[in-house]
Amino acid sequence: MSGSDATRTHCPYCALQCGMELGRELSIAPRTDIPANASGALCQKGWTAAELLTNGERLTTPLLHGEPVAWEVALDHVAGRLSGIRAEHGPDAVAVFGGGGLTNEKAYALGKFARVALGTGQIDYNGRFCMSSAAAASTRAFGMDRGMPFPVTDLTGADVVLLAGLNVAETMPPFLRHLSGARLIVIDPRRTRTAKEAWLHLQPAPGTDLALALGMTHLILADELVDEEYVAARTTGFEDLRTSLAGWWPERVERITGVPVHHMRHAARALAAAGSAYVLTGRGVEQHAKGTDTVSAFVNLALTLGLPGRHGSGYGCVTGQGNGQGGREHGQKADQLPGYRSIDDPAAREHVAAVWGVRPGDLPGPGRSAYELLDALGTPRGPRALLLFGSNPVVSAPAAEHVAERIGALDLLVACDVVMSETAALADVVFPVTQWAEESGTMTNLEGRVLLRRRAVDPPPGVRSDLDVIAGLAGRLGHHFDSEPAAVFDELRRASAGGLADYSGITYERIAGETGVFWPCPSADHPGTPRPFLDSFATPDGRARFVPVQHRPPAEETDDDYPVHLTTGRVLAQYQSGAQTRRIAPLVRAAPEPYAELHPDLAEQLGIAQGDVVRVSSRRGEARAVARISDAIRRDTVFMPFHWEGANRLTNPALDPVSRMPEFKVCAVRVERDS
Amino acid sequence: MRLVVVGNGMAGSRLVSEVRARDPHMRIAVFGAEPCRPYNRVLLSNVLAGSSRPEQVRLVDASWYEAHDVEAVLGATVTGIDREGGHVVTACGRREPYDLLVLATGSDAIVPPIPGVERAIPFRTLGDCERIVAAAGHARRAVVVGGGLLGVEAARGLAGRGLPVTLLHLAGHLMERQLDVEAGEVLGETLAGLGVEIRTGVSAEAVLEDGVRLAGGELVEGDLVVLACGVRPVTWPAERAGLRVRRGVVVDDELRTDDPSIFAIGECAEHDGTVYGLVAPAWEQAAVAADVIAGGKARYRGSRLVTRLKARSVELAAMGETQLGEEHAEVVRFSHRARGTYRKLVIRDGRLVGAILLGESDVVGTLTQLYDRGGPVPGDRAGLLFPGSSATPVADSPTLMPDAAKVCQCNNVTKGQIRACWEAGARDVAAVTAATRATTGCGTCRDAVEGIVDWLCEQEGVSV
Structure with missing residues (x-):
């Protein structure tokens, strides 16, 4: 076990961000002060995380067309090429692709770099492939997307938890400990390890979760299990929801999903009868061409039962990537500015432009979404250069062969990575960057709790931070950018002030002292907001909105050739x-x-x-x-x-x-x- | 382009929304004979049973028509189609011109021509349903005439309201169109257990004030009589207009009648010799017709029929050709009448062509989808009816577990590693955990690890 000289930090992987101490000899021990894993839990990925630092596969020198070069040479080359491409084809010919594993500081700096130093609207990130559907559905229902609008420890007291399309036993094992007291209802086409722990497992055909949610909600209405008082006091749109459900009687849903009617009825009744119940969604129901509507259907289900915004119950999206929550808040998303602001909102543009010292009119508008961006690379109207940070789209993007082809058609690919990933291997220029324990920064976990990751070891010689790359390129393009994480975070605080995801009252010192701070936290003396919806939702009238939705089949159905x-x-x-x-x-x-x-x-x-x-x-x-x-x-x-x-x-x-x-x-x- | 739709029930209202979804500009007018907005007829059995309220079955919001620029004329019966002039005429004399016309006139309940039948209430519309519910409030005893799907649902619903019910049926067993003899009998036994007296092979001769007189003179007592004697497609507007009509209005794969500017869908239409009486085919037809109207290339090739009874405590699904005998198909059957269970698979050329599932069953969804998709039936037929029966048993007792078996998934620890660690001196769970990290992930393997450690200790005679 580590001694007092160990560094208190967090696991480098998933959105649970288990607390861990990293000892000087690179030993790992779970922290007991971080609620996510206060019981001392870690999975095998966590226990072996230190091997990321020592496994000998690190990139330690910049590469230009595969040849090692000095940092200044590589930065000069990239800056020169970017200037040339911009001059010839305009600013949108340069694109940026980020990642949900990047710290808040990097995500923020990347968004600013794209819009200020490059002047491009073409920035998006792999988080688009992750929780964007849940984010959109939460925003339209609650006026705000904070994945889980309650601490993970609240789940410990639940009677019933519906897990729609998430397999936490496999993806974030310590999470399951918070569910050990609850009856679990699991929706998954597979009897996963999580489903094996379930009281009831509903096994729908892939692509039919939306119908299943409609059928269950239909039953809640038909069996008069609606929390009428809550619906009247805290929601709008219930009558439209009622009509929208009339066509989704359970026998019809059974035929579409393959889930027996009596299973739907058991699930609906168990949720309705519970004193404390949660509905949680994951990628299984979200990563669909109708993912937003599917999440809306589950949110509607939760709203009919009066769960969101009440102590001891709720709806939440269980985010996947390490900084899946924070990564979507501070501007690396095509349609967003820091503080979870919309890039279309004039007031948001004015505020952020003032922090950045530019005119609002100079900020580009929304750009292409992640797949659309990748799909456009190297096409006549698409970007000709791509800067890649913390992502490996050749493996992780859909239709990956096509994506690799598009990447191959670029004039310039620049990758910042820790190791030679499949995509970095295609790059003209590779910058070797720091990871996890070699740098400081903040991460916002699945609860909306902002956490501090501290530098515990020196990076290998020759390795610099992504922030250094951004600042180095920005400087060469005539813009001064900070590269110290603390300075970047201070700027992020100011840029986020007044936004939905307001970090202005959060400091590294507070995070360390309080084992994390929940946003929104608008001032130094504000305690943070673990449960933002208890009194009111973030909509203009403070009520949650029912959004009626209809099921539709998957974009591609099986046939004789692909059965x-x-x-x-x-x-x-x-x-x-x-x-x-x-x-x-x-x-x-x-x-x-x-x-x-x-x-x-x-x-x-x-x-x-x-x-x-x-x-x-x-x-x-x-x-x-x-x-x-x-x-x-x-x-x-x-x-x-x-x-x-x-x-x-x-x-x-x-x-x-x-x-x-x-x-x-x-x-x-x-x-x-x-x- | 002006589209006129005659009929605003399940098929007509669906067609209107499907067309509007594809074409935001087409002028659409829809005429409904009933005075109310479209409702879900499938749910009327629930309304009758009291498990749904009438306002829960509305399919379209009042504001929808205005928001989508559709003119809905309610309570207006279309009495004439002038194909030469290209317009329809309503009972109150309104003339509405069309470029394309869709007939979705549905069916009427069959009312048998027997004396006193006006005392009985047919079970077809929301209005009928409301009359039945009102009458049930002060009735002492009910008789339902007709033991098809609707009659069974009505009888079950009335019994659920606490009324003694007698269900009269002409055929030898209930739902004879969907069920074989044994299934019909098992269904009857299940209903009997829920307070429905079943009389099959009987014919109603007259409706009296105090009941129904059967052929032969017997009186079946009841002061509420409900008719569920089947339906008849409403084809007279088409017939009067000179369109080709057999049992229904004859349509092709585009759902067009023999007049290319007139379509027919739903229960009034006859496609390839079949008139469908269920909602699923009507909605499939609505989608195809809407696509064709909007200029698409969809074609209708017929529907697979799945009948699912909606009656509390009676689980019944029937699909396809349920009555094929052993000489024409492979039949797999399981019957346990004492429990109200009957399961039957009809398989031909390795495909499921029919099935009956009576009694609660976890495989109903699987079988319905197998039938719908026409996929191959697995060799293990029993495994299909009783999932899990052929699965290999999991050795979770420490004695039987092989050394290679993974005990802690989160940290990839096998029984062999726990044994090795025990042999190296770890004599309790804490010591095993410290050495292997087993139990430190999701925590669900704690009991298993404890079990193995206890067993190893017992083997050695070491007390813990």
């Missing part, structure tokens, strides 16, 4: 595109290779045995994987984890009309034994 659904997801021992975890030996031993999970009946029909190599193909590409045969999955569906190149060659880039989320969670494939 099986594909759904994708995560495994415990790997993280995101695997760039970090695929380089850590114990994690590779635990999860060595991509696999395709299929039902014994489907396997029998296709002549596939356990351990066979199978070829999975869709209209967009094909991938190979090892067959794992399990009756935990529906007969009509195959599952592949997305941490390796392959799964996302198959996925469908059909986009949600509101959130621009791609349809990662369902497409049509063919599965064959690879001969």
Whole structure:
């Protein structure tokens, strides 16, 4: 165990941001003062995180066309090329792509860099692929998107928790401890490890969660389980909701989803009967071309039961990436400015422009969303240069082969990364940057709690922070940018002041002293806001809005050529595109290779045995994987984890009309034994 | 382009919204004979049973029509179609010109021509439903005539309101169009247990003040008589206009009648020799017709029929060809009448072509989707009816568990590693945890780790 000289920090991976101490000898111990894992929990990724610092695969020198060069040479080269491309093709010919794992400081600096130093509107990030649907639905219902608008420890007292499309046992294991006292209702096409802990598991066909939510809400109305008093006092739009549900009687929903009516009824009644109940959504229901409407349907369900904005109950989106919450608040999103402000809002533009010392009219408008941006690269009207920070789209974007082609058509690709990721390997210029324990910065976890990650070790020689890269390029383009995290955070505080995600009262010292501060926190003497909706929602009239929605089929349905659904997801021992975890030996031993999970009946029909190599193909590409045969999955569906190149060659880039989320969670494939 | 829709029920109202979703500008006028906004007829059984209130079945908000620029004329029966002049005429004399016309006139309840039938209330519209509910409030005993889907739902609903109910049915078993003999009998037994007296093979001869007289003279007592004797497509407007009509208005794969500017959908339409009486086909037809009207290329190829009874404590699903015998198909059957359970699969060429599921069943969704999609039936037929029965048992007892079995998923710890660590001196869970990190993730393996440590200790005779 570490001694008093250990550094108090957080795990480098998921949005739970478990507290940990990193000792001088790089030993890891869980912290007991951080509520997310106060019981001393960590998963294998956390326990082995220190190997990220020592595994010998670090990039330690800038690379120009694959050759090591000095920092100044690489920065001069990139700045020169950017200036040239801008001069020839205009500012929107340069694009920026960020990540939900970046600290708040980096996310903020990146947004400012794009709009001020580059003058481009073409900036978005991989968080678009993560929680954008839930963010859009929360905003339209509550006027604000704070993933979980309550501390994670509130869940400990719940009687019933509905987990719609999330597999926390695999994605953030210590989270499950907060649910140990509750009856769990799990919605997932697979009997996941989380579903095995459930009191009731609803196993819908991929792409039909929206219908399921409508059917359950229909039953709540039909069985008169609505919290009438709450609906009258705290919501608007209930009558329209009622009419919108009349066409979603449970027997119809059963036929669409495959979930028996009596299961829907058990679920609806258990939620209604609970003294304390939560509805939580995850990527499983959100990553669809109708993800926003699906989340709205679950929010509506929660609202009919009077859950949101009440102590001991609520709706929440369980964010995935380490800074999935903070990363969407401070301006690396195509349509946003710091403080969770809309880039279309004149008052927001005026405020942020003043902090940045520019005129509001100089700020570009909204740019392309993540997939649209990638899809436009190297096209006649699209960007010709891309700066990539904390993301690996060749593995993580949908229709990945097409994305790789678009990236190949660029005049200039610049990647900032810790290791040579699949996308960095395609770059003209690679900057080796610091990670996690080598730098300081803030992260906002899934509860909206702003946390401090401290520098614990020196970075390897030759490695600089992303903030240094941003400041170095900005300086060469004629703009002064700070590169010290604390200074950047102070500026972020001012830029966020008065916005929805107001950080102005948060300081590094307060975070350290208070084990995190919940936003909004508008002043130094403000205690922070663990439960923002208790008195009122963030809508103009303070009421939550019912948003009536209708189910529709997936963008791509199965047919004779592609007769099986594909759904994708995560495994415990790997993280995101695997760039970090695929380089850590114990994690590779635990999860060595991509696999395709299929039902014994489907396997029998296709002549596939356990351990066979199978070829999975869709209209967009094909991938190979090892067959794992399990009756935990529906007969009509195959599952592949997305941490390796392959799964996302198959996925469908059909986009949600509101959130621009791609349809990662369902497409049509063919599965064959690879001969 | 002016579109006129005759009929504002399930099919007509659906068509209007489908067209509007595809074409924001087309001029649309819809005529409904009933005076109220469209409602979900499927839910009327719930209204009758008291599990839904009438305002819960409305399909369209009052404000929708104005917001979507659709003219809705309610309480207006269209009495004539002038194909030469290109307009329709309502009972009150209004003339409405059209470029395209959709007939969605639905069906009427069949009222048998027997003496006193006017004393009985048919079960078809929301108005009928409200009359039945009002009458049930002061009735002592009810008789339902007709043991098809609607009659069964009505009888169950009235019994649920506390009324003694007799259900009269002409055929030898209930729902004979959807069920085989045994299923019909099991259904009857289930209903009997819920307070519905079943009389099959009987014919109502007259409705009297105190009940229904059967052929043969017997009086079945009841002061509320409900008719559920089936429906008849409303085709007379089409017939008068000279359109081709058999049992329904004959349409092609575009849902067009023999007049290319006139479509027919829903229960009044006959496609490929079939008149459908369920909502799912009507909505599929509405979507196709709307697409064609908006210039699309959709075609209607017929519908697969799934009947799902909506009656509290009676779970019944029937789909496809339920009555094929062993000589034409492979039939898998499980029957447990004492529990009200009957399950039947009808398989032909390796595909599920029919099924009956009576009694609560977790496989109803799976089978419905298998039938709908026409996918291959797995070799293990029993596994399809009883999921989990063929799964390999999980060895969770420490004795049976192989060393390679993973105990702690979060930290990838096997039983073998726990044993090795125990052999190296770790004699309790805390020591095993310190050595292996087992139990430090989600925490759900704690009992399993404890079990293994206890077992190892017992093996060695060490007391903990």
